[in-house]
Amino acid sequence: MIKQIQKTTEYLKDKGFDKPEIGIILGTGLGQLIQEIDVIKEVSYNHIPYFPTATVEFHKGKLIYGTFANKKVIVMQGRFHLYEGYTLQDVTYPVRIMEQLGIHTLLVSNASGAINLNFKKGELMLIDDHINLQGSSPLAFNNVSQLGERFTDMSAPYDKSINCAFEIIAKNHDITLHKGVYASVVGPQLETRAEYRMLKIIGADAVGMSTVPEIIVANHLNLKVAAVSVLTDECDPDNLQPVNIKEIIAMAQKAEPQMITLFSQLIKSL
Secondary structure, eight states, rough: OHHHHHHHHHHHHHHHHOSSSSSEEEEETTTTGGGGSSSEEEEGGGGGGTTOOOSTTOOOOEEEEETTTTTTEEEEESSSOOOOOOOOHHHHHHHHHHHHHHHSEEEEEEEEEEEEEESSTTTTTEEEEEEOOOSOOOOOTTTTGSSSOOOOSSSSSSSHHHHHHHHHHHHHHHEEEEEEEEEEESSOOOOOOHHHOOOOOOOOSEEEEESHHHHHHHHHHHEEEEEEEEEEEEEEESEEEEEEHHHHHHHHHHHHHHHHHHHHHHHHOO
């Protein structure tokens, strides 16, 4: 993997990806953030050596370099998931590349379902902690210790200072920002009523199919990291309705202006 990382990094440096400070991973329905970025370079994933290719139809599949709030940023427009048939090492490979290019902070967004019924769809949730239900770890491979500490500490995986800044920004802009625990499952099927009950019992406030692998690797690389979920549906097992994926995407897009405000104001302060 080390040689692959070196070749991928060299390729992007040659393309003009020059010392980004902040990495951003855009989740489902959150692509409009790109319109706020002064794009300098962009490359399709399928042109980048050793990079996975996004197969989900609503994930664009581009790596973008530019400036946002006067900071150099590198943005993943579309991410990878275990349910696409990739390994957890594939899913998190871009995080390793962004770190090699120079980022010190990683910001992650996603769409998720609200397990906590005090949270409503269309609202945002700041991830304070997580539960990994993906069945493995992106650090579970031979020679991982050559890239960082094998036994990575996860006592506080989300940066407290960034989370505090997010909460202040939300308060100042009248944005409802809950704080809670995100459970990451494999998918791609959505959860059953029994699974929603289980998730609530074990302490999850929201559930999705991404984010946690990237957070684990970011901690492995000693990056500052924070993540925000758009709550796109309410997962009440006693009143569960069939989920419409188009409605989930539309709900994420509706909440996007608030997400843009949070991210832009935060990046200005970093």
